[in-house]
Amino acid sequence: MSEPTEMALVVNAAGNVRCIYDEELDLRAIGKLQITRASHVEPDVEGFWWADMEPVDGPVLGPFGSSSAALAAERAWLLGDQRASAPVSSCSCG
Numbered sequence: 001m002s003e004p005t006e007m008a009l010v011v012n013a014a015g016n017v018r019c020i021y022d023e024e025l026d027l028r029a030i031g032k033l034q035i036t037r038a039s040h041v042e043p044d045v046e047g048f049w050w051a052d053m054e055p056v057d058g059p060v061l062g063p064f065g066s067s068s069a070a071l072a073a074e075r076a077w078l079l080g081d082q083r084a085s086a087p088v089s090s091c092s093c094g
Contacts, residue, residue, distance in 0.1 A: 008079065020078050038078055041070045053077060 007025055010018040017030055020038070027033055040052045048063035049070035061077060064070040 020075060039074050041067060041074055043067070051077070 050062035
């Protein structure tokens, strides 16, 4: 049995939904999707991983020793921004 997961959906007054994309919930049920990248997680020439949050006007996070660590930092940063109602959008549905 898999662990239950949590997915935060932020709905604005116009009914648009923002979230960090996850396949746990079929977002097509909400309506037409507009999915955009919130970051670029890539290795450098030395094999360190970086999460560049520039697409959402954020910082560059890293270096990390693994891609999973960079992805975890990316997710933590995005969740922190969403709680602060910042204009962060890795999934914009509407």
